[in-house]
Amino acid sequence: xxxxxxxxxxxxxxxxxxxxxxxxxxxxxxxxxxxxxxxxxxxxxxxxxxxxxxxxxxxxxxxxxxxxxxxxxxxxxxxxxxxxxxxxxxxxxxxxxxxxxxxxxxxxxxxxxxxxxxxxxxxxxxxxxxxxxxxxxxxxxxxxxxxxxxxxxxxxxxxxxxxxxxxxxxxxxxxxxxxxxxxxxxxxxxxxxxxxxxxxxxxxxxxxxxxxxxxxxxxxxxxxxxxxxxxxxxxxxxxxxxxxxxxxxxxxxxxxxxxxxxxxxxxxxxxxxxxxxxxxxxxxxxxxxxxxxxxxxxxxxxxxxxxxxxxxxxxxxxxxxxxxxxxxxxxxxxxxxxxxxxxxxxxxxxxxxxxxxxxxxxxxxxxxxxxxxxxxxxxxxxxxxxxxxxxxxxxxxxxxxxxxxxxxxxxxxxxxxxxxxxxxxxxxxxxxxxxxxxxxxxxxxxxxxxxxxxxxxxxxxxxxxxxxxxxxxxxxxxxxxxxxxxxxxxxxxxxxxxxxxxxxxxxxxxxxxxxxxxxxxxxxxxxxxxxxxxxxxxxxxxxxxxxxxxxxxxxxxxxxxxxxxxxxxxxxxxxxxxxxxxxxxxxxxxxxxxxxxxxxxxxxxxxxxxxxxxxxxxxxxxxxxxxxxxxxxxxxxxxxxxxxxxxxxxxxxxxxxxxxxxxxxxxxxxxxxxxxxxxxxxxxxxxxxxxxxxxxxxxxxxxxxxxxxxxxxxxxxxxxxxxxxxxxxxxxxxxxxxxxxxxxxxxxxxxxxxxxxxxxxxxxxxxxxxxxxxxxxxxxxxxxxxxxxxxxxxxxxxxxxxxxxxxxxxxx
Ligand code: GLC
Ligand code: GLC
Numbered sequence: 001x002x003x004x005x006x007x008x009x010x011x012x013x014x015x016x017x018x019x020x021x022x023x024x025x026x027x028x029x030x031x032x033x034x035x036x037x038x039x040x041x042x043x044x045x046x047x048x049x050x051x052x053x054x055x056x057x058x059x060x061x062x063x064x065x066x067x068x069x070x071x072x073x074x075x076x077x078x079x080x081x082x083x084x085x086x087x088x089x090x091x092x093x094x095x096x097x098x099x100x101x102x103x104x105x106x107x108x109x110x111x112x113x114x115x116x117x118x119x120x121x122x123x124x125x126x127x128x129x130x131x132x133x134x135x136x137x138x139x140x141x142x143x144x145x146x147x148x149x150x151x152x153x154x155x156x157x158x159x160x161x162x163x164x165x166x167x168x169x170x171x172x173x174x175x176x177x178x179x180x181x182x183x184x185x186x187x188x189x190x191x192x193x194x195x196x197x198x199x200x201x202x203x204x205x206x207x208x209x210x211x212x213x214x215x216x217x218x219x220x221x222x223x224x225x226x227x228x229x230x231x232x233x234x235x236x237x238x239x240x241x242x243x244x245x246x247x248x249x250x251x252x253x254x255x256x257x258x259x260x261x262x263x264x265x266x267x268x269x270x271x272x273x274x275x276x277x278x279x280x281x282x283x284x285x286x287x288x289x290x291x292x293x294x295x296x297x298x299x300x301x302x303x304x305x306x307x308x309x310x311x312x313x314x315x316x317x318x319x320x321x322x323x324x325x326x327x328x329x330x331x332x333x334x335x336x337x338x339x340x341x342x343x344x345x346x347x348x349x350x351x352x353x354x355x356x357x358x359x360x361x362x363x364x365x366x367x368x369x370x371x372x373x374x375x376x377x378x379x380x381x382x383x384x385x386x387x388x389x390x391x392x393x394x395x396x397x398x399x400x401x402x403x404x405x406x407x408x409x410x411x412x413x414x415x416x417x418x419x420x421x422x423x424x425x426x427x428x429x430x431x432x433x434x435x436x437x438x439x440x441x442x443x444x445x446x447x448x449x450x451x452x453x454x455x456x457x458x459x460x461x462x463x464x465x466x467x468x469x470x471x472x473x474x475x476x477x478x479x480x481x482x483x484x485x486x487x488x489x490x491x492x493x494x495x496x497x498x499x500x501x502x503x504x505x506x507x508x509x510x511x512x513x514x515x516x517x518x519x520x521x522x523x524x525x526x527x528x529x530x531x532x533x534x535x536x537x538x539x540x541x542x543x544x545x546x547x548x549x550x551x552x553x554x555x556x557x558x559x560x561x562x563x564x565x566x567x568x569x570x571x572x573x574x575x576x577x578x579x580x581x582x583x584x585x586x587x588x589x590x591x592x593x594x595x596x597x598x599x600x601x602x603x604x605x606x607x608x609x610x611x612x613x614x615x616x617x618x619x620x621x622x623x624x625x626x627x628x629x630x631x632x633x634x635x636x637x638x639x640x641x642x643x644x645x646x647x648x649x650x651x652x653x654x655x656x657x658x659x660x661x662x663x664x665x666x667x668x669x670x671x672x673x674x675x676x677x678x679x680x681x682x683x684x685x686x687x688x689x690x691x692x693x694x695x696x697x698x699x700x701x702x703x704x705x706x707x708x709x710x711x712x713x714x715x716x717x718x719x720x721x722x723x724x725x726x727x728x729x730x731x732x733x734x735x736x737x738x739x740x741x742x743x744x745x746x747x748x749x750x751x752x753x754x755x756x757x758x759x760x761x762x763x764x765x766x767x768x769x770x771x772x773x774x775x776x777x778x779x780x781x782x783x784x785x786x787x788x789x790x791x792x793x794x795x796x797x798x799x800x801x802x803x804x805x806x807x808x809x810x811x812x
Contacts, residue, residue, distance in 0.1 A: 001686075001688060002685055002686060002695075003016065003019075003020045003021070003024070003688055004017070004097075004695075005685075006682070006685075006696070007098070008322070008325075008329075010100065011100055011330045011334075012098040012099060012100040013099045013331075013694070013695070013696045014096060014098050015039045015096070015097040015098075015099070016095065016096055017095070018039060018084065018085035018086070018092075018095050020039055020688075021688055021689055021692040021693075022348075022692045022693055022716075023038035023040070023065065023066040023348055024039045024097075024099070024693075024694045025038045025039070025042075025043065025099075025347070025694070026099035026100075026103075026104045027102065027338050027341075027342075027717075028102055028103065028104065028120050028121040028128055029102065029128070029341075030102055030121075030338075030341055031124070031341075032047060032048055032126055033045070033047055033048075033121050033125065033127060033128065033263075034046055034047075034048075034050075034121070034341070034342075034346070035070075035119070035121060036058075036346060036347070036348070037069070037070070037104045037119050038066050038069065039084070039097040039104075039106070040066060040069070040084040040085050040086035040087075040097075040106070041069045041070055041071055041083070041084035041086065041106055041117070042058075042066040042067065042068060042086065043058065043069045043070065044056045044057065044058035044069070044153070045070075045128055045262060045264075046157075046346070047126065047192075047264045048400050048401050049345075049356070049399060049400045049401035050157060050342075050345050050353070051156065051158060051352055051399070052155070052399070052401050053155060053192070053264075053401065054153040054155060054156070054157035055152070055153060055182075055262070055264055056070070056150050056151060056152060056153055056262070057152065057153040057160065057239075058153075060348075060351050066086070066348075067086075067219055069086075069087075070119065070128075070130065070149070070150055071084075071087055071148075071149040071150075071219065072115065072117060072132060072146065072147070072148055072149070073088065073146070073147040073149065073222065073225040074110070074113065074115060074134075074146060075144070075145035075146075075147070075225055075226075075228045076111060076142065076143075076144050076145075077143075079110060079111055080225055080226060081108065081110045083106050083107060083108035083115040083116065083117055084097065084106040085108060086219075086220075087218070087219035087220045088220050088221075089220055090110065092108045092109060092110055093109045093110055093111070094107075094108070094109040095107070095108050095109075099696070101304070101305070101308040101330075102121065102304060103118065103119065103120035103301060103304060104118075104119045104120070105117065105119070106119075111138075112138035112140075112142070113134065113135070113137070113142055113144065113250075114135040114137060114255075115132065115135075116132070117131070117132050118130065118131040118133075118301070120300075120301060122290075122291070122300035122301075122303070122304060123300070123303055123304055125263075125300075126264045126287070127261050127262060127263030127264065127291075128262045128263075129259065129260070129261055129262075129291050129297055129300065130259070130260040130261075131258070131259050131260075131294060132146070132257070132258045132259075132260065133255060133257050133294075134146070134248055134250060134255060134256050134257075134258075135253075135254070135255035135256075136250035136252060136253065136254050136255070138252060139252045141249060141250070141251055142248075142250045143247065143248075143249050144247070144248045144249075144250065145225075145228050145246075145247055146244075146246045146248055146258070147222070147224065147230070147244070147245055148196070148242070148243055148244045148260055149212070149222070149241065149242070150196055150241065150242050150243075150262060151209060151239065151240075152171070152182040152184065152239075152240045152241060152242065154167050154170060154171065154185070155184070155185065157351075158353045168237050168238050168239075169237040170184050170237060171184050171235050171236070171239065171240040172184050172185075172235070172236070172240070173207045173235050173240050173242075174278070174279060175205060175207065175234065177201075178197055178198045178199070178200060178201060178244060179196070179284065179288065180195065180196050180197075180207055180242035180243075180244070181193055181194070181195045181279060181281065182195065182196075182242065184240065186279060187277065191266055191267050191268070191269060191272060192264065192265060192266045192267070193264075193265055193279055193284075194262070194263065194264050194265070195262075195265070195281075195284045195288075196242040196244070196261070196262045196263075197260065197263075197284075197288045198244045198246065198258055198259065198260045198261075199258065199259040199260075199288075199292045199293065200246055200258055202244045202245055202246055203230075203245050203246060203247050204229070204230030204231075204232050205230055205232055205233075205243060205244055205245060206224055206230050206233045206241065206243040206245075207233055207234055207235040207240055207241055207243070208233035208234065208236075208238060208239075209235075209238065209239040209240070210238060210239070211224070211231050211233035212230075212231075212233065212243055229245075230243065230245040244260070246258065257294035259291055259292065259294060259296075259297055261287060261291055263284055263288070265283040265284050265287075266283075267279075267280055267283065311333070311337070311372045312329060312330065312333055313759075313761065314371050314760070314761045315328070315329075315333070315371060315730060315736075315758065315759075315760055315761075316328075316329050316758065317329055317757070317758050318756065318757040318758075319753075319756040320754075320756070323680070323683050324680075324682075327680055327729075328730065328734075331681075331682070331696045331697060332368075332722060332725060332726045332729075333368075333372065333726065334697075335697045335698060335722040336365070336368030336372070336722050336723055336726055337369055337372060338722070339361075339365040339369075339717070339718055339719065339720070339722045339723060340362075340365045340368070340369040340376070340380070343355070343356065343358050343361050343365060343400075343718065344358055344718045344719075345357070345718070346718075347715075347716070347718045348716075348717075349700075349715040349717075349718070350718055355397060355409070356399040356400055356406050357384075357397060357399070357400055358396065358397050359384060359387065359388075359394045359395060359396055359397065359413075359416045359419065360396075360413065360416050360419045360481065361720060362380060362384055362423075363381075363384060363419035363420055364419060364422065364720045364723050364724065365723050366423050366426070366723075367426045367723050367727055368722055368723025368726040368727060370427050370430045370431070371430050374427065374431040377423075377430075378427060378431070380423075381420075381423055381424055381427055381436065381453070382436075382441055382453070383398070383403050384398075384420065384423070385424075385441045385456045386403070386441055386442050386443075386445050387403075387404070387405040387444065387445065388443060388444070388459070390443045390444075390449065390459065391459065391463060391466070392417045392459035392460050392461075392463025393411055393416070393417065393463060394413070394416040394417060395407065395409070395444075396409045396411055396412075396413050396416065396478075396499070403445070404445050405444060405445070410478065410499060410500035411478075412478040412502070413477055413478050413479055413480065413483075414463070414464070414467060414474060414475055414476055414477035414480060414512065414515055415479075415481050415512070415514065415515050415518060417459070417460035417463040417464065418460060418464065418515065418519060418522045419522075420457065420460045421457050421461065421522040421523075421525060421526050422522050422525070424436070424457060425528075426738075428529065428740065429738040429739055429740055430738045430762075432740070432798075434532070434533060436453055437452060437453050437454040437457075437529075437533065438452050438453070439452065440452060441453050441456055457526060457529070458538070461523060461526055461542060464515065464519045464523075469510070469567065470509050470511070470567075470571060471511055471552060471555075471556040472548070472549075472556070473511035473513065473515075473516050473549075473552055473553070473557065473567065474511060474516055474519060475508065475511055475512070476488070476511060476512040476515065476566060478499060478500070478502060479499070479636075480512040480514045480515045480518075480587075481514055481518075481587060482514070482587060482623075482638065482647055483498075483499055483637070483647070484498065484636060484637035484640075484641070484646070484647040484648075485565075485566065485574075485635060485636065485637075485638050486498045486499075486501075486636025486637055486638075487508070487510035487566060487568050487569055487634065487635065487636065488502045488503070488504050488508050488510055489501050489504075489637075490503040490504045490569075490633050490634065490636075491503060491636065492633060498637035499637075504569055508569050509567055509568070509569060509570060509571035510567060510569050511566060512565075512566050512588075513553065513557045513563050513564055513565055513566055513575075513587075513591075513592065514565070514566070514587040514588045514590075516549055516552070516553050516557060516588075516591070516592070517553070517563075517588060517590070517591025517592040517593075517594065517597065519546070520549055520550055520591075520592075520595035520597060521591065521594050521595045523545065523546040524595075527542045527543050527546065529740075532740050550595070553592060553598075554597060554598050554601070554603070557588070557592065557597075558598065558603060559573070559576045560577065561606055561607070561610045562575075562584050562589050562606070562610040562611070563588040563589050563592040563593075563603075563607055564576045565582075565584075565585035565587065565588045565624075566588070568635070574635070575588065575624070581626050581627065581628050581629060582624040582625065582627065582649075583614075583625065583626065584611070584614050584615065584624065585623065585624045586611065586615055586621055586622070586623050586624065586655050586656075586658070586659065587623075587655055587658070589607045589608070589610070589659070589662070590655055590659050590661075590662055591658060592604075592607065593608055593658075593661075593662030593663075593665055593666070594661050594662050594665060596665050599665070604662065604665060604666050605666055608662055608663055608666055608671070611659055612671070616675075617651065617704060617705035617710065618678070618705075618710070618711070619651050619678060619679070619703075619704070619705070619711040620651035620653060620656055620675070620702055621651060621655075621656050621675060621678075622644075622649045622650065622651055622652075622704035622705060622706070623647055623649055623650060623651075623655065623704070624638075624647075624648070624649050625649060626643075626649075626706070627644060627648050627649035627704070627706045628641075628643070628648050628649075629643060642707070643704075643706040643707065644703050644704040644705065644706035644707025644708070644710065645701070645703060645704070645707055646701055649706050650701045650702065650703060650704045650707070651679065651701065651702040651703070651704050652700065652701055653679045653698055653699060653700060653702060653719065653721040653725075654719055654720040654724055655724075656675055656678075656679055656721075656724075656725075657676075657721075657724040657727065657728035659675055660675045660676055660728045660732065660733065661727075661728050661732045663675070663748075664728075664732040664733060664735075664748035664779070667748060667779040667780075668748075668778060669733065669747070669748040669749040669750050669751070669753075669778035669779060670750040670751060672728070672732070672733050673733060673749065673750040674750075676725070676728065676729060676733060679702065679721075679725075680698075680725070681693075681694065681695045681696060681697060681698055681699070687711065690709070690712060691711060691712065692712055692713055692714075693713040693714065693716035694716050694717075697716050697717050697722070698717075698721040698722050698725060699713035699714060699715055699716040699717075699721070700714065700715035700716070700718075700719035700721060701713065701714050701715055702714075732748060733748055733749060734747055734756065734758060734771075735747035735748055735749075735771075736758055736760055736769065738762060739795065741797065741798060742795040742796050743760065743762050743767065743795065743796040744794055744795050744796075745781070745784060745794055745795075745796060745807065745809045746779070746781055746794040747771055747773075747779070747809075747811065748778060748779040749771075749773065749778060749779075751773075751776040751777065751778055753773055754772070754773055754774075755771045755772040755773045755811075756770075756771050757769065757770050758771075763798055763801070764802060765799045765800065765801050765802070765803055765804075765805060766803070766804045766805070767796060767799075767804075767807050768805065768806050768807065769807040769809065770806075770808050770809070771809045771810075771811065772808070772809070772810045772811065773811045774810065774811075775811070775812065777811045777812045779811075779812075780811060781793075781794045781809055781811060781812065782810045782811060782812045783808075783809070784796070784807065784808070784809050784810075785808045786799070786805050786807050787805055787806055788806075794809075
């Protein structure tokens with residue numbers, strides 16, 4: 001069953017039934033101020049860091065699901081309702097939520113009153129703007145009582161949920177005109193506050209939560225709203241909230257627009273106060289002023305739309321398949337921006353408390369985003385590299401607010417360094433900006449330790465070759481890409497974290513074939529980069545190590561029909577036909593086939609066929625098979641998950657594109673496309689009841705064939721799946737791939753495709769590319785012409801900027 005539909009012209013997903021199988025959410029803001037908003041108005045806001053600067057409160061995993069948010073309550077005579085259905089859950093006469101590019105509108109109709117809320121964060125603004133439009137469609141005069149509602153978080157989202165002996169005494173507010181200020185802790189160590197305003201004189205307000213709701217009432221029955229009268233409470237400690245009360249009288253046919261601004265301000269130390277204990281509100285007032293009419297709000301929304309037009313015009317596809325085009329042109333790119341902004345920190349599955357920006361995650365995320373705003377990818381690369389250690393090792397995560405490595409999450413994940421090469425070379429190929437390589441970048445953020453970014457890449461490369469195991473394969477460390485394959489952990493204590501515990505390391509023989517393949521793929525990019533900058537000695541040195549790795553993989557990594565996954569602590573094979581369970585894994589087969597290791601000997605084709613036979617399912621390719629059915633202390637967390645979930649034989653969507661790309665290396669466009677479609681959310685819209693999560697974004701995991709309910713997805717939005725599927729479809733299936741000196745066009749498509757058209761902006765020029773497939777081939781370029789001129793090979797060379805070029809590619 002479907003719960004809505006795509007509106008491609010407006011780049012929106014339209015939800016027409018509020019009872020979606022799971023909250024279907026959207027993100028507002030894409031730079032500093034962010035909000036999450038569900039299809040019923042649930043969610044919260046924060047500034048830069050969902051842990052340290054949480055502005056409004058949200059209770060995860062609540063009963064009922066998705067409780068708390070930016071709510072509007074309408075008291076219309078006998079009826080109390082909300083435009084998003086929740087929290088009142090009064091049956092609406094009609095409901096519609098439109099999630100667009102960084103904005104959401106939610107519209108409810110009840111008893112002839114239409115109420116639509118537009119939520120968005122205007123560009124370059126530290127505030128969420130909400131425009132509430134009320135319309136009376138009846139023949140009678142309507143007298144409506146409107147209550148807004150947000151609940152303040154006491155800034156640190158973790159402390160907010162645990163330190164109640166303190167929290168219940170710290171809350172402070174100020175109310176001036178129609179603005180409610182949340183100034184908790186402002187007088188001591190904080191120089192920031194938040195506010196919530198409305199562009200209309202208020203008739204009352206509440207700022208104390210218990211007064212607003214009544215101690216034993218839920219979000220659905222605030223006593224003030226039910227009574228139709230605010231109590232003008234001023235919070236002192238407990239839980240401060242902000243609710244404005246407004247009375248609106250609407251003649252038949254009349255409508256009214258109200259603008260609310262939920263904002264955040266930082267003041268310099270010497271500008272904190274207006275007078276004794278009265279906060280300096282000038283910045284808040286300036287922002288409120290910028291949005292104090294509906295017209296100004298509409299202009300700001302138009303600017304946001306224009307911003308997205310520009311971003312999404314860099315790559316546009318016309319394939320004749322709507323479901324594919326809307327993913328490539330709209331939603332997959334949008335999700336890449338979101339993962340770029342949030343890494344794995346804040347979604348409806350990630351609490352915003354546990355994780356900051358991941359080293360490996362952020363490098364991969366930027367690969368899906370770099371064509372949109374290369375300058376921001378550049379800044380991100382420098383931030384990430386600044387957390388690296390001088391031996392090439394890395395903190396696994398850093399906090400977005402401080403940009404410093406987060407030691408709680410630890411280090412020693414031996415795939416991490418390689419991803420810096422992956423991210424940086426992708427950036428240089430897209431932008432042509434070799435100057436980033438000369439940028440001075442510190443180690444572990446220590447002033448004085450700076451070396452060039454190029455040197456960071458070198459130590460990354462060397463980190464692998466300085467950490468080889470007994471077979472000459474890369475040592476795995478805490479884990480490689482698979483955080484749950486913990487080969488040195490040996491934990492029997494449930495209070496230990498699998499990610500930060502290594503009970504055995506001395507003499508470990510745990511080696512990773514996944515890192516080996518990754519090293520060959522990224523190492524080749526590094527070699528090419530060294531070549532480009534004329535560092536031939538390094539080119540040769542690096543090439544030598546790659547060649548050696550290829551040989552070692554062929555010798556010790558091949559199991560007969562596929563690549564093994566690893567060697568464990570004792571030097572025993574993992575992911576081999578010899579194993580009792582989990583005889584085959586996806587990751588090593590993805591990376592070694594992407595690297596084309598043993599292609600001539602038939603290893604690539606064979607490995608991919610084994611993946612097809614043993615790992616493929618109706619809902620995508622599972623991670624391993626057969627799943628683990630008991631705990632293996634020598635493998636760690638992977639064997640703790642029930643069969644079919646997460647890293648234990650779930651369809652971990654992040655790694656499916658590795659196999660898709662592997663298939664394109666082998667030239668099998670039909671297989672690559674089949675795998676793409678299986679996990680692509682727009683193709684799953686019809687089975688939303690099973691799939692559960694949003695049909696417009698990828699989820700991290702779909703329950704695998706051994707699970708209780710195969711096909712059920714979890715953990716939507718913040719996943720490397722976004723970047724990887726975008727990368728696979730655009731660069732390997734459609735085959736349009738930036739390289740240092742031009743744009744490669746070398747598709748690998750299913751034979752039934754007659755062709756497709758892509759418009760690609762690249763290094764200042766626009767290429768209108770038409771691919772024709774007259775003979776039903778899957779791979780291979782017969783000819784490539786630019787404005788009618790034949791070019792040798794499959795690379796569009798860099799053409800003078802500012803012009804449009806017509807490129808025609810005919811496949812073999
Ligand atoms: C999660 C992590 C990612 C890891 C993956 C596999 O998605 O964010 O870093 O690679 O799980 O364990
Ligand atoms: C869990 C998850 C994994 C994630 C890791 C890091 O083990 O299974 O996907 O990467 O936590 O927090």
